[in-house]
Amino acid sequence: MTWEIDYLALAPELVIVVTLLVVLALDLFLTRPNKYWTATAAVAGTALAAIPLVILAVEGENVSMFEGSYVVDEFALVLKGLFVVSAYLVLLLSHHYIESERFYQGEYYFLLLASVLGSLVMASARDLIILFIGLELTTGPLFLLAGWRKGDAKSNEASVKYFILGVLSTAILLWGMSMLYGLTGEITFAGLATATAGLADEPAMIVAVLFVIVGFAFKISAAPFHFWAPDTYEGAPTPVTAYLSVNSKAAGFVAFLLVMYLALPELSEIWAPALWILAAASMTLGNLSALRQSNIVRLLAYSSIAQAGFMLVPFAAAAVAGTNIEEGFSATVIYLVIYALMNVGAFATVIAGANRTATGDIDGWAGLGKIDARLGVLIGIFFFSLAGIPPLAGWFAKFAMFRAVILAGGTATVVLAVIAAVNAVIALYYYARVIKAVWLDDAPAEVPARAETPPSVSLRLALLISAALTIVIGFFPAIATFVGDASRIIAAGG
């Protein structure tokens, strides 16, 4: 047994660990007016974590540690890159929001960075224990962050609902994992992949896999296990909502895909139909509920449920058809990466828009584009991108999705593709409704022509970065294809 630790491969995690300890220590010594330094440290530390990621990507060597339980390969690096970039953007969104509402700052950044650390661990996890620890480290701090507006009844409610459903899903997931262990005696993905061969007819195995799927479905808020998401998203502070719908969802997705793709490929006849149902139900329920929303954050919550359905489509379709699973997997990862970038941007516009109009209602945003053209254009960019209109990044996500489905072929796959196509049209309707309110409706008289507080520098920077990425990927989808290719080079470890 060797316990050699490659510190360079662990450097991104280590940088985040050091940063969160620095933030905690700074919080102890700084006086109240100087607390903003904790935010600066958190932003700087997250930016620093990108450096070892780039070095590792250039080296391009697969590192496998702890007997294959912890692997740093290109797939892990791509997703760690995504987690670091989106965490950086969320930190930028948080900065002004947290300071202006007089929240506790040091603890906020400490908990957010702890959650980022969990998501980084999850991208490298190749056994059930590390996966479980990563998942809990990602979601645990978020139970508290969802209730960060302590005096606000809605935020309290968001926190309680998220907590109860979060621990319930953890328990269900663990039950499934314990059955997997009991039936095979393995916890590493590589070991499970060989030990589960031929067990697809075992009733206990079917139960175990279904429990694992239900546990993950709660985490990624796929219908019909999504009902906590809109309430939590609405009640939580908006930067936390952005983090929930981007990082924490992406991390849940990564864990879900890893377990299905690496650990249980032999059991795809059990989980493929379940994924098919989750994908179809999430798209349909998410989109139909989004149509009726008047609050912009709730609309984005249901939209993110629907987008989770779209993300599952290529992987589920390929698994049901039993062909081109690699294509399906990389299309799902491409979708995940693009979704994360444009959704952070959408939430940044929500913060800026709510700051400008003092309301989160879509009707309250009427005429926003005429008062503040720059913000209006940005809202247009992100919401059209979410709808999948070229030349914005969202179109390529949808394109990759449909391409993988067509490659897979088969009747069940075609049915799923038709459901996805119908849903893409429904989604366009409610995204366009926001843009119509912003650009075509007349502004109510009481909205002042000039903003009382202009958007902060950090918020502008976050908007700029995410808008730039959304446009650049839309024009040069080769970047996203590269991401997809890298995700195909995935080491099982062991």
Added chain:
Amino acid sequence: MLVNQFLILAAALFSLGVYGLLVRRNIVLILLSVELMLNAVNINLVAFESMIRSADATGQIFTIFIITVAAAEVGIGLAIVLMIFRNRRSADVSDLNLMRW
């Protein structure tokens, strides 16, 4: 060694936990139900381990991790209970109905 009776015990505890979580209205009792579910998983793992007897006692190591994480989770849960109680002088979840589920 027979492992069935342990699995049945664990399944019964897990089901009790799910029932409690769905039916109880007090957040503290909901936390207890969650503990029941996690401990059912622990029984499962330890029972399987005694059957499998793997070289590095994987099942028991997994159990120790679950116990640790469960303790942290209860810490978070109690913090949330305290916050709710300070705001509304009750720990009843049926009061939390500002937003539709």
